[in-house]
Amino acid sequence: MDIVSVRDLKFSYGGGFSIDNLNLSVEEGEFFGIIGPNGSGKTTLLSLIMKFMKPNFGKIVLNGKDIGTLSHKELAQIIAYIAQDFNSTYDFTVEEIVEMGGIARSRGFFDTKVYEDDLEDALRTVNLLDYRKRIFSTLSGGQQRRVLIARAIYQKTPIILADELVNHLDLGQSLKVMDYLKSLTNMGKTVIGTFHDIMIAGKYCDRIALMNNGKIMKIGIPSEVLTKEIITEIYGVEVDIIPHPKKKYPIVLI
Numbered sequence: 001m002d003i004v005s006v007r008d009l010k011f012s013y014g015g016g017f018s019i020d021n022l023n024l025s026v027e028e029g030e031f032f033g034i035i036g037p038n039g040s041g042k043t044t045l046l047s048l049i050m051k052f053m054k055p056n057f058g059k060i061v062l063n064g065k066d067i068g069t070l071s072h073k074e075l076a077q078i079i080a081y082i083a084q085d086f087n088s089t090y091d092f093t094v095e096e097i098v099e100m101g102g103i104a105r106s107r108g109f110f111d112t113k114v115y116e117d118d119l120e121d122a123l124r125t126v127n128l129l130d131y132r133k134r135i136f137s138t139l140s141g142g143q144q145r146r147v148l149i150a151r152a153i154y155q156k157t158p159i160i161l162a163d164e165l166v167n168h169l170d171l172g173q174s175l176k177v178m179d180y181l182k183s184l185t186n187m188g189k190t191v192i193g194t195f196h197d198i199m200i201a202g203k204y205c206d207r208i209a210l211m212n213n214g215k216i217m218k219i220g221i222p223s224e225v226l227t228k229e230i231i232t233e234i235y236g237v238e239v240d241i242i243p244h245p246k247k248k249y250p251i252v253l254i
Contacts (some may be wrong), residue, residue: 003028009058019214033205034194040211042194076104080152084164095132101155122153142173162193202250226250
């Protein structure tokens with residue numbers, strides 16, 4: 001069952017970059033990755049899904065509802081967004097950051113109701129319950145991103161968008177963050193993520209969409225998208241692709 005449907009989407013910044021007649025569907029419970037060169041339109045697509053910008057043409061349907069008919073609060077009850085750029089110097093505590101995800105189910109901005117069981121479950125899911133009183137800015141980059149995942153969990157939405165969540169993290173932190181993100185699909189959530197690291201996407205995603213110049217060039221399971229011919233054409237580099245000896249996901253050799 002499709003939980004996200006993008007149909008005939010068109011968008012232009014005005015004389016420059018444009019998304020032209022883009023179509024894609026994401027199934028419920030899927031980890032769906034979006035890859036592509038810098039400037040290919042990955043973040044723009046997520047911004048259109050989140051209603052940060054309005055398309056020139058086309059329709060985006062989330063969980064059976066056209067986002068054009070939804071208020072921002074109604075949208076926030078369906079989809080949680082984890083941005084690639086966030087303020088890492090917040091003086092809020094970890095639990096205060098997570099509680100911000102509750103605005104979607106509050107009666108108003110100053111409604112201070114805390115769902116304690118949900119808060120603890122969210123922090124426990126990313127193994128940060130013991131850090132709940134720590135100041136956000138004192139955490140490592142990987143821990144901060146896990147807090148943002150916990151906030152998305154606390155928001156209680158069926159869909160989570162994560163934009164370049166593992167940028168600027170070392171290998172160990174990247175894999176740990178991705179493990180937690182992947183675990184959300186085991187909770188029944190649908191996760192859509194954008195990635196610069198195509199091997200990370202190949203390891204974790206159920207399906208991948210490859211974008212270039214505002215268009216989707218290929219959608220499929222990782223082994224169908226991460227091929228020598230496709231990567232060489234889109235990224236302009238000579239590569240070889242081999243399957244992981246045990247887990248079989250594609251490994252890119254440069």
